[in-house]
Amino acid sequence: MGDPQPLDPDTAQARLWGEAILGEVVQHLAGVAASRAANPVPAEQRSSIVREFIAPPPESPADFTTVLEQLTRAAADSLDTTAPGLLGGFVGGGLYASALAAFHTAALNRFGSLAFAAPGFTAIEEGVLRWIATGVLGLPSGSSGILTTGGSAANLSALIAARHHRLGEDFTGGTLYVSEFAHHSVAKAARVAGLPASAVRTVPGDADLRMDVAAAARMIADDRAAGRRPFLLVGTAGHTDTGTVDPLGDLADLAGREDLWFHADAAYGGFFRLTVRGQARLTGIERADSVTIDPHKSLFLPFGTGALVLRDPAILAAAHGLTGPYLRDVGAEEGLPDYAELGLELSREPRGTMLWLPLQLHGVAAFRSALDEKLDLAEHANRRLAGLSGIETPWRPDLSTAVFRARDDAATSRILDHVNADGRIYLTSTTIRGYRIIRLAILSHRTRAADVDHALDLVAEASV
Numbered sequence: 339m340g341d342p343q344p345l346d347p348d349t350a351q352a353r354l355w356g357e358a359i360l361g362e363v364v365q366h367l368a369g370v371a372a373s374r375a376a377n378p379v380p381a382e383q384r385s386s387i388v389r390e391f392i393a394p395p396p397e398s399p400a401d402f403t404t405v406l407e408q409l410t411r412a413a414a415d416s417l418d419t420t421a422p423g424l425l426g427g428f429v430g431g432g433l434y435a436s437a438l439a440a441f442h443t444a445a446l447n448r449f450g451s452l453a454f455a456a457p458g459f460t461a462i463e464e465g466v467l468r469w470i471a472t473g474v475l476g477l478p479s480g481s482s483g484i485l486t487t488g489g490s491a492a493n494l495s496a497l498i499a500a501r502h503h504r505l506g507e508d509f510t511g512g513t514l515y516v517s518e519f520a521h522h523s524v525a526k527a528a529r530v531a532g533l534p535a536s537a538v539r540t541v542p543g544d545a546d547l548r549m550d551v552a553a554a555a556r557m558i559a560d561d562r563a564a565g566r567r568p569f570l571l572v573g574t575a576g577h578t579d580t581g582t583v584d585p586l587g588d589l590a591d592l593a594g595r596e597d598l599w600f601h602a603d604a605a606y607g608g609f610f611r612l613t614v615r616g617q618a619r620l621t622g623i624e625r626a627d628s629v630t631i632d633p634h635k636s637l638f639l640p641f642g643t644g645a646l647v648l649r650d651p652a653i654l655a656a657a658h659g660l661t662g663p664y665l666r667d668v669g670a671e672e673g674l675p676d677y678a679e680l681g682l683e684l685s686r687e688p689r690g691t692m693l694w695l696p697l698q699l700h701g702v703a704a705f706r707s708a709l710d711e712k713l714d715l716a717e718h719a720n721r722r723l724a725g726l727s728g729i730e731t732p733w734r735p736d737l738s739t740a741v742f743r744a745r746d747d748a749a750t751s752r753i754l755d756h757v758n759a760d761g762r763i764y765l766t767s768t769t770i771r772g773y774r775i776i777r778l779a780i781l782s783h784r785t786r787a788a789d790v791d792h793a794l795d796l797v798a799e800a801s802v
C-alpha cells in the first residue's frame with residue numbers, strides 16, 4: 339500500500355475551492371434584493387435533479403467545477419430563504435457574518451462542549467447567552483443557558499428541566515398547560531420526555547387568540563382536585579400563526595400562585611424585546627423561569643441556532659447532567675460552564691461565534707432598528723389590508739406578522755395562488771377557528787417596504 343490520498347488540499351487548492359464558493363455566495367447576495375422567493379422548477383426537471391443528487395458518492399475524486407455547479411443547482415431548486423419576498427414563515431434571511439463565523443468555526447473544528455478545550459470560544463458563547471438572558475429578555479443576573487439547534491430542542495430541554503425540578507424522577511400525573519395556539523414542539527417535547535398525551539392540557543384562546551388565563555386557572559384547579567400534579571405553564575411570545583403574544587404578566591402571576599414552572603416560548607418573538615414596542619408587548623417575559631428564543635428567527639441568523647435561557651441554569655445541569663468516565667480529565671475552567679452538562683449533546687461546535695460575529699460587526703443598534711422596521715412594516719401591511727375591499731383583518735399584529743382572509747376559503751385560496759404565482763413573493767396559509775387565513779410573516783432583515791408593498795399590490799389585484 340502506498341501513502342493514502344491526502345484529504346487536505348494543498349494551499350493553492352484550498353484557496354481555489356474556498357474562493358470559488360465565497361465568490362458564488364457573494365454574487366448571490368449582491369443580487370438578492372431582486373431574487374425570487376419561490377423558484378418552482380418543472381416537475382420532470384425536479385425528479386431528475388433528485389435522482390442525480392441522491393446517488394452514492396464516487397470512489398475517486400469528482401471534478402470541483404462539476405460539484406460546485408451541482409451545489410448551485412441544488413440551491414436554485416428551493417425556496418430562496420435569503421430572498422426579501424419570502425414571507426411565508428419565520429425565516430430570518432441568514433446573516434452573512436454568521437455564515438462566515440460558522441465556516442471559521444467548522445474549519446478550525448474546536449470542541450465546544452467542554453470549557454477547558456476552548457475557553458475563549460466558551461466565553462464567547464457564554465457572553466452571548468448572558469446578553470440574551472439579561473440584556474435582551476430582562477432576566478436577573480446569573481441567568482444563562484445553552485445554545486441549541488433551534489426552538490424545538492430548546493423547548494425540549496426546558497420541559498425536561500421543569501419536569502425534573504418540579505416532579506422529580508417519578509412524574510406520574512404531571513400536567514402542563516399550553517395555549518391552543520402554542521407551537522406543536524411543546525407537545526412533542528412532552529411526548530419525547532415520556533409524558534402521556536393526556537398530560538398536555540390545551541387551554542383555549544380568547545377572542546384575541548391570547549391564552550385565556552381564567553380558563554387555565556380553572557383547569558389547573560380541576561386537575562389538582564383530581565389528584566394530578568400540575569407543574570408547568572407555557573406562554574407563547576409570538577404565536578407561529580399570527581404572532582400573537584400571550585398575556586405573559588398574568589401567566590407569570592398564575593404560575594406564581596400555583597407554584598408552576600413558567601416557560602415562555604419566544605422562539606419567534608424574543609428579540610423584538612430589543613425594541614421599545616417589543617419590550618412593552620413582551621412585558622412579563624422577564625418573570626419566566628425559562629425562555630426559548632431563536633436567533634435563527636428574530637436575530638436573522640442562518641438556520642441552526644436556537645437558545646434556551648433560565649433564571650437558574652444549575653437546574654438545567656441537574657436535569658441533564660450525567661457524565662462518563664472518559665470525561666474524567668476535564669474540569670471547571672474559569673467559572674465557565676461545560677455545555678455538555680446542560681443539554682443532550684456531547685460533541686458539538688462552539689456555537690456562540692454565529693451570534694457573536696454579527697453582533698460585533700454590526701452592533702446591537704443595527705438589530706434594534708431592523709426589528710423596529712419589521713414592526714412598522716407589519717402595521718403598514720395591516721392598515722393597507724384593512725382598507726382593501728373583500729379583505730378582512732380579524733387580528734391586529736402584535737409583532738411582525740399581519741394576517742388576513744377573504745370572504746370565504748375559496749376566495750382566500752385564490753388570493754394565495756395569485757400572490758405565489760408571481761414568484762417574487764411567497765406566502766403561506768393556516769387555519770384558525772375553521773377559517774383559512776393568509777399570513778404575511780415579515781422577519782428577514784432584507785424585507786423592506788417595497789417588498790411588502792409588492793405583496794400587497796398582488797393581494798389587491800386578486801381581491802377585487
Ligand SMILES: *Cc1c(COP(=O)(O)O)cnc(C)c1O
Pocket residue numbers: 428487488489490491493521523574576577578603604605606632644
Ligand atoms: C419556530 C417555533 C418553534 C420551533 O423552533 P425551531 O427552531 O423551528 O425548532 C417553537 N415555538 C415557536 C413559537 C416557534 O415559532
